[in-house]
Amino acid sequence: MTDSKAENHPAKKKETILSGMQPTGSLHIGNLEGALKNWVKLQDEYWMFCCIVDWHALTAEYRDTKAMKETVFDVAVNFLAAGLDPDKCAIFIQSEVKEHAELHLLFSMLITVPTLTRLPTYQEKKDTLDSYGFLGYPVLQAADICLYNAHKVPVGKDQEKHIWLANDLAKRFNNIYRKVFNEPEALFTEVPTILGADNRKMSKSLDNHIALDFTEKQTEKRIKTFYTDPTKLRKGDPGHPEQCPIFLLHQVYTPKANDEIAPPCKTGELGCVDCKMRLAENLNEALRLLRDKRQKLIKNPDDVWDVLKVGADRARSRAQSMMEKVYRAMKTNYRG
Numbered sequence: 001m002t003d004s005k006a007e008n009h010p011a012k013k014k015e016t017i018l019s020g021m022q023p024t025g026s027l028h029i030g031n032l033e034g035a036l037k038n039w040v041k042l043q044d045e046y047w048m049f050c051c052i053v054d055w056h057a058l059t060a061e062y063r064d065t066k067a068m069k070e071t072v073f074d075v076a077v078n079f080l081a082a083g084l085d086p087d088k089c090a091i092f093i094q095s096e097v098k099e100h101a102e103l104h105l106l107f108s109m110l111i112t113v114p115t116l117t118r119l120p121t122y123q124e125k126k127d128t129l130d131s132y133g134f135l136g137y138p139v140l141q142a143a144d145i146c147l148y149n150a151h152k153v154p155v156g157k158d159q160e161k162h163i164w165l166a167n168d169l170a171k172r173f174n175n176i177y178r179k180v181f182n183e184p185e186a187l188f189t190e191v192p193t194i195l196g197a198d199n200r201k202m203s204k205s206l207d208n209h210i211a212l213d214f215t216e217k218q219t220e221k222r223i224k225t226f227y228t229d230p231t232k233l234r235k236g237d238p239g240h241p242e243q244c245p246i247f248l249l250h251q252v253y254t255p256k257a258n259d260e261i262a263p264p265c266k267t268g269e270l271g272c273v274d275c276k277m278r279l280a281e282n283l284n285e286a287l288r289l290l291r292d293k294r295q296k297l298i299k300n301p302d303d304v305w306d307v308l309k310v311g312a313d314r315a316r317s318r319a320q321s322m323m324e325k326v327y328r329a330m331k332t333n334y335r336g
Contacts, residue, residue, distance in 0.1 A: 028209035030202035048089035092311035099319035142166035195245035235271030
């Protein structure tokens, strides 16, 4: 599918969305509930570019890149297994569209170092990640967004400042040269709270996650390790489900959890072990179709790589068109 065909999608797709995810390891149910399920819904409302941002991953993974191909492939498998449709959205690898780096370089001329150092994500990680690449990460992210002239970017609240920066850079470029870019906005949607086994945000780096590629037995084993209400030491003790990450997951994966899980937990009738096993059963049931799709895709790797190639061709066509407009606006299309 070419970009021109993409522009002829149904009329309701009037706006463009750019979404991205880093290939830094197995995706987990936090990624599924916090992003992927939302993207699957949005692909029917917008024209979407879904990018596997391998260059972003290098800010932390640059010393050891041997597993990058495997993790890129795994992210693509999860995108497709979760329901992203390559006929509705372009699924591609960031580094296969070199224009991302090109626009990043041009945008880097429009931003000051103090602005970047004030961003919350830099302040949080500057003691462990101090490279120029990490400092410029939000500028590359802005380039990712503006390269496709995206109107909106579906993100969590923790990325709000980065979308503000993309909006600001688009505005600066438009004011200095002439209007080329839409000024992108964050698209916030309500997502369920997903905490890991240690009651912190679910993360592979913390090893508190439930990976999408876990087997049912691995899922059950991980759920058994989850933190629960510290005041509920044994069955019969009254519980406080609102303080328990297991109950938060029940609210996502167990129908009528507020009626069937919370009351017996509060009275002590439902013990934590039984509560966890009910969750494991429901979670495994909810993930069964996705896991089955994963296995089929893994057995046909060429089909997955073909999706990424077609997606990159489609993205590159859009990106090249945008860069031509950028250079014309800057009057640096010397032979044009």
